[in-house]
Amino acid sequence: MTSTPHILISGAGIAGPALAVLLNRNGFNTTIVERSTSIRIEGQQIDLVGPGIQAARFMGVEQAIRKRIVHDDGMRVVDENDKDIGRFPVSNSVNSPVREIEILRGDMADAFYQASKDETEYIFGDSITGLTGKDDRVTVKLTSGAERDFDLVVGADGLGSRTRELAFGKPKEGYVRSLKGYIGTFTIPWAPQDETWSRFHLAAGRNVLIRPDKARKQSGVYLCRINDNETDEIVGLPQAEQKALLKKIFSGMGWEVPRILDHIDASETFYLLRTARVKMDSWSTDKGRVVVLGDAGYAPSGVTGLGTTAALVGAYMLAGCLTTYRGDIKAALAAYERDMRPFINKAQVLLPGVPDVANPQTEAGTTALRLAVKTSSFALSTGVLTAATWLFTPLLFIGNKLGIVKAVFGGSAGEEKLRVYEKMRGIEESVDGKVVR
């Protein structure tokens, strides 16, 4: 290993630049190679909870993120005529499921890019095509034809990671475990009927969500669908064909859907998210030259709302381990695996029936779910049901669907959250003055 280790990170999403921020501060050289020609600003609201906020604080990016928080007043679940089925206001109550940080993904990506760009070498419009071990270093080939040596390669290139495939191969069952669904997201211009509440339209086989942006100039929309065969087909299509297919699948719906579909073709913010988890037995190669981070290694899936939190905690842990075990990358990666695994095991747990229960395919199923939503909303408004008991209502399934899983983190996984905090403190103390913050 060189005296100042040089680390190549593949992917300038959230996890990659977040890792670079901490490595730069702790005496590493960093290069990020990103397939796109610039930072990708697509994507709608993403959540950050407990340990993820803590990690952002250590990275010095928390305030930049807080400045760009998206505020809405809560969520209305509505029928075809925009009439309330249930209404769930945002609350600052400790047990409220609607709290903490929600921010547009592009704003989050930009915050980490700004915090890392002065010290990190960014290579846009390029990607890794080959990895070859050479003594204790790794030779990397890029599509541009360039060939360079690094001490470690970090695959932070998302759910469909190419780095993962190059370094770990393609096992028969694959590393990506489908949850049978996908979500088409994009923004549409603000209209007079838009409001400061998010509106969720629940229909058989197709759910649609509209969320206001911070400036009230546009709204983020989500076209949600569960269908295993369709998912495999649509994720591999070019974007224009994805849009055409979504128009076909969501046609014939009432409410705001015709207006939404009118804007899909012209949308420059369109992104199709696959609802899937990534499961790997090990996150680093035997020789310790390649490691995966964030969605590439352990995507918990969009239905948990924990992807960004997992990515930031992972970046913190990996930077902490590389700093603590400076000079011994294999030991650092073993520690990363040991310390991060329990957190991911919790983050990837789905409640029984998720995501199917929130996505009924029949009219009868939809009627039953609407009734459950109505009952929960009434009980909450009259105080019969406290927010904490959301955990026991079918509404949680909708919450899960929308990524509102903070209630889970305040509850069953709370212990794990504290353990992660302790671990973070442990890393800081163990490096004697060279704290990872």
Ligand SMILES: Cc1cc2nc3c(=O)[nH]c(=O)nc-3n(C[C@H](O)[C@H](O)[C@H](O)COP(=O)(O)OP(=O)(O)OC[C@H]3O[C@@H](n4cnc5c(N)ncnc54)[C@H](O)[C@@H]3O)c2cc1C
């Ligand atoms: C454009 C986009 C929009 C998204 N929108 C949402 C959303 O609305 N809601 C939500 O919950 N989650 C969304 N996500 C996923 C979310 O960002 C992640 O689940 C989470 O933040 C963890 O981030 P990550 O950095 O691990 O992965 P990602 O955020 O997916 O970042 C991966 C990065 O790697 C780059 N990349 C991919 N392949 C290569 C390659 N071969 N070589 C080099 N670079 C490569 C990608 O362009 C991207 O910049 C989106 C992801 C992307 C890329």
